[in-house]
Amino acid sequence: MKKTDSNELVFLPLGGSNEVGMNLNAYGFGPAHDRKWIIVDVGVTFGDQSTPGVDVIVPDPTFLEGENILGIVLTHAHEDHIGALGWLWKRIKAPLYATPFTAFLIREKLRDANVLDQVERNEIALGGNVQLGDFDVTFVTITHSIAEPNGLAIRTPLGTVLHTGDWKLDDQPVVGERTDVAAIQKLGDEGVLAMVCDSTNVFVEGVAGSEGDVAVALDNLISGLKGRVAVGCFASNVARMDSVIRAAEKAGRRVALAGRSMHRITAAAKSVGMLNDIKPFLSEQEARVWPADEILYLCTGSQGEARAALSRVAEGTHPFVKLGQGDHCIFSSRVIPGNELSIARLQDKMAEKGVRIYTEKDHPGIHVSGHPCRDELRQMYAWARPKIAVPTHGQRRHLIEHGILATEMGIPQTVTPRNGDMVRLAPGMAEIIDEVPSGRLFVDGGMLVEEAGEALRERRHAASNGILVVSFALDRRGKIASDIDVRGIGLPGDQQRQLGDILDDMAERVENAVRSLKGEALEDELVVEQAVSRALKKMSQQIWDRRPIVETVVLRL
Numbered sequence: 138m139k140k141t142d143s144n145e146l147v148f149l150p151l152g153g154s155n156e157v158g159m160n161l162n163a164y165g166f167g168p169a170h171d172r173k174w175i176i177v178d179v180g181v182t183f184g185d186q187s188t189p190g191v192d193v194i195v196p197d198p199t200f201l202e203g204e205n206i207l208g209i210v211l212t213h214a215h216e217d218h219i220g221a222l223g224w225l226w227k228r229i230k231a232p233l234y235a236t237p238f239t240a241f242l243i244r245e246k247l248r249d250a251n252v253l254d255q256v257e258r259n260e261i262a263l264g265g266n267v268q269l270g271d272f273d274v275t276f277v278t279i280t281h282s283i284a285e286p287n288g289l290a291i292r293t294p295l296g297t298v299l300h301t302g303d304w305k306l307d308d309q310p311v312v313g314e315r316t317d318v319a320a321i322q323k324l325g326d327e328g329v330l331a332m333v334c335d336s337t338n339v340f341v342e343g344v345a346g347s348e349g350d351v352a353v354a355l356d357n358l359i360s361g362l363k364g365r366v367a368v369g370c371f372a373s374n375v376a377r378m379d380s381v382i383r384a385a386e387k388a389g390r391r392v393a394l395a396g397r398s399m400h401r402i403t404a405a406a407k408s409v410g411m412l413n414d415i416k417p418f419l420s421e422q423e424a425r426v427w428p429a430d431e432i433l434y435l436c437t438g439s440q441g442e443a444r445a446a447l448s449r450v451a452e453g454t455h456p457f458v459k460l461g462q463g464d465h466c467i468f469s470s471r472v473i474p475g476n477e478l479s480i481a482r483l484q485d486k487m488a489e490k491g492v493r494i495y496t497e498k499d500h501p502g503i504h505v506s507g508h509p510c511r512d513e514l515r516q517m518y519a520w521a522r523p524k525i526a527v528p529t530h531g532q533r534r535h536l537i538e539h540g541i542l543a544t545e546m547g548i549p550q551t552v553t554p555r556n557g558d559m560v561r562l563a564p565g566m567a568e569i570i571d572e573v574p575s576g577r578l579f580v581d582g583g584m585l586v587e588e589a590g591e592a593l594r595e596r597r598h599a600a601s602n603g604i605l606v607v608s609f610a611l612d613r614r615g616k617i618a619s620d621i622d623v624r625g626i627g628l629p630g631d632q633q634r635q636l637g638d639i640l641d642d643m644a645e646r647v648e649n650a651v652r653s654l655k656g657e658a659l660e661d662e663l664v665v666e667q668a669v670s671r672a673l674k675k676m677s678q679q680i681w682d683r684r685p686i687v688e689t690v691v692l693r694l
Contacts, residue, residue, distance in 0.1 A: 144168060146295040148333060148527060148560045151575050152196030155533050155555045157337060157474075158182035158217035159577070161196040162300070162529065165559075166271045166293050173270050174201065176209045176229060177289060177300055181220035184579070188593065189600050193580040195221035196556075197588075198229050200573040206231040207269040212302030213286040214239040214405075215373055223250030224578075224585060232257035234267050236276060238285040241405040263287075264317070277324075278317040280307040282348075282507025284375040284406060290320075295563035296330030299521050303335050303530065305506065306513045309349025311376035312411050318520065325522040331562045332523035336531030336539040337508035344512050346505030352380035354502030355469065358495065359384040365429045365464040366390065369439035369447050372398035374507070375406045377469055378435060382415050385433040391416060393424035395446035395458050396437025421457040434458050439470040441479030451486035462491030469503045511542065518546040525567045526551045527560065595686060602683045603627035605673050607647055608690040615659030618694050621647050623673075629681060639680060646672050665691055 146166050153160035159182035165172035184191035209231045211219055219239065223246040233256060235243060240260045247253040261267060263285065266275045277288040281303045289300040299321070306316055338345065359366060359381075366385075370377045378399075385392050392415075394400055406412045419427060424434070436458070438445025447466070449455040460466065466487050472480055484494050497504040509517065518526070526543035528536040528551075540551040550567045552560050557575030561568055577588045586592060604626040610619035621644040625636055650672035651665065658664045670687040677685050 143564070144295065145172075145561055146293050146298075146330075146563045147172070147570070148298070148331070148554070148562055149200075149573065150529060150554055150556050150558070151198060151200065151573075152180065152182075152556055153178075153217075154529050154531075154536065154558075156182065157531060157535075159194065159196050159221075160218050160530065161198065161221070162333070163201060164272065164291060164293075164298065166295070171205075173205045173207055175207050175269050175272050175274070175291075176201070176231065178212055178218040178302075179209060179221045179225055179229070180215070180217035181224075182217060182577075188579060189596050191579045191581050191593065193220070193224075195224050195578050195580065195585070197574065197576040197578050198225050200557075200575070201229050207272065208232045208234055208267070210267070210269075210274055210289060211235040211239050211243070212289060212300070213281060213283050214242045215283055215303065218303070219243055219246065222246050223252070224580060226250065226252055226256060230255075232259055234259045234261055234274070236261055236263055236265075236285045236287060237409045238405055241408050242401070245401065263314070264320075275320075277320050278314050279304040280310045280313070280316050281305060282371065282376070283373045284313055284409065284411060286313075288321075290324055297324060297328065298562065299324055299329050299332045299334075299523065301332065301334045301517070303337075303508060304517075305345040305509050306516060307345075307347045307349075309347045309352075311348040311352055312379050312406075313376070321517070321520045325520050329521045329523040331525035331527055331567065332518070332521050333527040333529050334514070334517065334539070335508055336528045336535040338506055338510045339514065339528075339531065339535050339539045339542060341506075341510040342512070343510050345508060345510050348376040348380065348505065350502060351377065351469070351505055352383070354500065355380050355467075356384040356387060358467065358500060358503060359390075359433070360388045362388075362465050363430055363463070365432055365434070365460055366467065367395075367434040367436050367447070367450065367458065367460060367465070368467045368469055369436045370469040371439065372396065372402045372437055375402065375411055378403070378406075379412060379415075381433070381435055381469065382412070386416060388433075390431050390433040391419050391427065392433050392435055393419040393421070393427075393457070395434050395450070395455065398437045399435055399446075425457045429464070438483070439468050439480075440473055440476045441481075441483040443479075448483055451483050451490070453490075460487065460490060460492045464491070465493050465495065467495040467500075467503060468497070471497060471504055471506065514539070514542060515546060518543060518548060524549055525562060527562075527567075528553055599627065599686050603685040605643070605677070605685050605687045606690070607643075607669055607673070607687065608692070609647070609651075610692040610694050611651075611659070611665075612694045615654070617648060617651055619692070620644075623647065625685075628677075628683075628685060643673055643676060646676050662691060665689070 160178040160180040273292040275290040291298040436446040438447030528539035536553040559571040609621040612618040666689040
């Protein structure tokens with residue numbers, strides 16, 4: 138990019154654009170050669186079947202390393218907004234700014250990463266303000282599916298940006314305050330240069346629905362049940378937890394928490410004055426012997442996570458939560474795309490135990506989304522009236538559709554960036570002016586590794602193709618001086634020829650491959666290994682239509 142002495146205001150997503158989750162957004166101000174930055178959110182996404190052995194994925198912050206970062210401002214405490222702090226803070230060192238609930242939860246992450254004492258942490262009151270160089274940042278109260286969600290009014294000498302974070306409109310949020318409409322309208326009256334806005338539900342007409350209505354639906358459902366009741370929901374949704382707890386108490390049930398996140402979130406909620414007027418939770422020892430009709434378990438694992446409470450209950454391995462014939466499990470959550478199979482398996486296991494399952498499909502009122510649908514997006518644009526719409530927090534089709542909706546609302550300019558696209562918001566017309574390095578880092582074995590790293594590439598290859606391990610000895614003349622042992626890992630047999638017979642044939646193929654080598658070739662370990670690998674991969678291709686990893690161990694006598 139060409140250097141200039143003129144100040145510019147730029148927006149740079151390094152995560153969260155062209156995907157749902159893993160949010161990391163940066164705003165830069167100043168001349169191109171001397172920008173100062175603030176970062177908004179540092180989140181994670183989660184691994185799937187394409188990333189074997191990897192549970193957590195974080196955005197690659199390489200571009201920002203060494204830059205002048207004035208502060209990291211956190212909109213709310215969902216994992217896809219704060220979950221990468223422990224992994225990335227050492228690479229983007231800067232003070233943190235968050236409201237009390239979020240500040241409580243990030244302490245544990247920083248402590249786990251052994252950086253808690255190194256980090257300057259600033260707790261900002263709801264509706265509070267912080268000055269970071271040329272950035273004047275005001276926290277704007279909104280509603281979402283977590284306590285203390287915030288939009289950000291980011292004022293600069295070149296204009297004001299409204300960064301919505303994750304949001305919805307809810308007149309009955311159960312806990313916390315309603316969206317500060319007056320503050321947003323005032324921003325609109327003052328003039329909003331750009332709105333960087335959540336796109337998750339852009340394809341859904343209408344409105345997301347209210348937590349107040351969910352509270353009524355859960356109350357009606359739980360009041361009519363006999364036997365043990367378990368409710369799975371996102372632990373971060375304090376309003377949902379509050380509704381479940383109050384419905385349980387009204388029905389004469391006591392509540393026991395199942396899952397580490399439930400304990401962690403309730404502690405955070407109590408620290409800011411929430412959930413303080415409820416009965417004490419039952420301990421694990423009390424829950425084991427409590428009458429079936431008088432207990433409700435509030436559980437993690439509504440997405441079928443293997444190590445979460447509900448999966449352990451379904452497997453029968455949970456230490457104190459036992460469900461069976463005549464009991465009930467309520468899933469007060471949505472199915473996150475990609476989790477369909479794991480959730481279905483979990484629910485099938487529950488059903489086999491005689492547990493009756495309740496989901497939003499058969500009881501629509503027991504869950505609502507935390508993200509804005511089309512009518513809510515229209516309302517936000519009507520209040521804020523930005524000159525530029527910058528859709529974020531969504532896959533590519535979400536961002537494009539959001540851009541179309543903004544244009545229909547009369548917004549003069551729309552930019553739909555991908556991760557790594559640097560958008561100049563001012564001066565002049567909004568446009569993408571640069572593309573910087575971006576990508577993903579995988580948390581693998583407690584370390585951060587590159588997305589295209591050799592270890593994960595080999596693991597993927599082994600997962601789909603299997604492994605062959607070959608070992609034998611060669612004497613000084615290069616002749617085979619032992620039995621040839623071929624072992625297969627993750628390879629199929631068939632009814633006509635079992636795997637053992639195939640491996641015996643492979644040992645013969647290895648012998649022929651080694652005997653075909655002459656002279657100095659037999660003295661070169663790499664040449665021998667390559668000959669064995671070629672022979673076995675060719676044979677595997679013929680038998681299984683696969684090319685497994687071949688690991689050859691040659692012992693020299």
